[in-house]
Amino acid sequence: MNAYTLIDGKAAAARVLVQVRKDVDSLREQDIQPALAVILVGCDPASQVYVRNKILRAEEVGIRSVEHRLSPDTSTAQLLNLIATLNADRSINGILLQLPLPAHMDELRALEAIAPDKDVDGFHSQNVGGLSQGRTVLAPCTPSGCLYLLEQTCGDLRGKHAVVIGRSNIVGKPMAALLLKADCSVTVLHSRSRDAQALCRQADIVIAAVGRPRLINASWLKPGAVVIDVGINRIDDAGRSRLVGDVDFDSALPHVAAITPVPGGVGPMTIAFLMKNTVTAALAQHQAQRSQSEAPCHSIY
Numbered sequence: 289m290n291a292y293t294l295i296d297g298k299a300a301a302a303r304v305l306v307q308v309r310k311d312v313d314s315l316r317e318q319d320i321q322p323a324l325a326v327i328l329v330g331c332d333p334a335s336q337v338y339v340r341n342k343i344l345r346a347e348e349v350g351i352r353s354v355e356h357r358l359s360p361d362t363s364t365a366q367l368l369n370l371i372a373t374l375n376a377d378r379s380i381n382g383i384l385l386q387l388p389l390p391a392h393m394d395e396l397r398a399l400e401a402i403a404p405d406k407d408v409d410g411f412h413s414q415n416v417g418g419l420s421q422g423r424t425v426l427a428p429c430t431p432s433g434c435l436y437l438l439e440q441t442c443g444d445l446r447g448k449h450a451v452v453i454g455r456s457n458i459v460g461k462p463m464a465a466l467l468l469k470a471d472c473s474v475t476v477l478h479s480r481s482r483d484a485q486a487l488c489r490q491a492d493i494v495i496a497a498v499g500r501p502r503l504i505n506a507s508w509l510k511p512g513a514v515v516i517d518v519g520i521n522r523i524d525d526a527g528r529s530r531l532v533g534d535v536d537f538d539s540a541l542p543h544v545a546a547i548t549p550v551p552g553g554v555g556p557m558t559i560a561f562l563m564k565n566t567v568t569a570a571l572a573q574h575q576a577q578r579s580q581s582e583a584p585c586h587s588i589y
């Protein structure tokens with residue numbers, strides 16, 4: 289078997305969070321307390337766990353968190369009212385709307401209602417558009433975490449051929465935009481792609497964000513590829529429930545230079561980048577307020 293690197297997402301996330309903690313401390317010294325509002329509509333058990341983990345992590349790094357739990361029969365109008373209140377609240381820097389929303393709600397409208405400078409998930413069209421233009425914006429947390437792992441593993445990404453498998457708005461598309469910004473040559477594969485395996489075999493870097501357990505095996509990989517497995521799939525393994533990625537880890541190992549495990553790879557990075565985005569948003573809002581208050585008053589007379 290070739291020597292390979294196991295990319296440790298837990299350790300990488302811990303490093304990101306140490307820096308976030310330092311940034312929070314330095315903001316607090318300037319009397320700025322970063323704060324994140326988390327909105328959870330309904331009682332989906334998985335969403336409840338995600339929200340609890342986000343709030344715990346925020347507390348650990350000194351970010352104030354405010355939780356808004358809404359009943360499953362909340363109307364879109366009621367949710368929009370809450371978002372408008374949070375947008376106007378200067379003590380709140382980031383707004384996270386936990387997805388998915390109940391089926392009767394207008395998810396896109398709710399995401400679009402979040403002020404772009406408080407959109408710590410990076411899903412507002414203004415941030416999506418800015419990212420696709422290569423601007424520095426609040427970018428989605430999971431692909432930002434993947435990019436961090438790649439930069440730590442590969443160093444300079446310029447000119448590398450990256451294949452992103454999956455084209456969702458949450459992972460695949462923003463991942464492709466971030467890799468383009470990092471000067472990779474990017475191919476995006478999806479459920480309608482022809483010859484997906486052959487295209488993937490040309491990649492120096494593979495990011496799998498499909499949601500199909502162990503779809504990507506050795507036959508998809510060029511020897512020496514670096515593989516980031518975003519997939520989180522719960523399977524029944526001889527009567528025991530466990531999590532596996534989109535990559536068949538055991539089959540891939542002999543072929544790769546580096547790979548993320550599932551769990552313990554990309555997962556921890558998502559929350560770490562949510563915290564990072566909250567601090568970035570707090571700093572940007574403070575700077576914008578300061579430059580507004582320092583701007584000279586122009587009289588029209």
Ligand code: NAD
Pocket residue numbers: 430453454455456457458459460477478479480481484497498499500503518519520521554555558
């Ligand atoms: P999605 O269902 O929205 O998108 C899946 C994509 O895979 C689609 O674009 C589809 O075209 C593509 N696809 C489906 N079958 C394919 C095939 N045979 N070949 C090539 N492409 C195919 O999923 P998503 O929200 O992007 O999530 C993908 C996976 O990542 C899921 O397992 C999800 O749980 C996981 N995820 C993990 C994190 C994390 O923090 N680690 C965050 C978000 C999503």
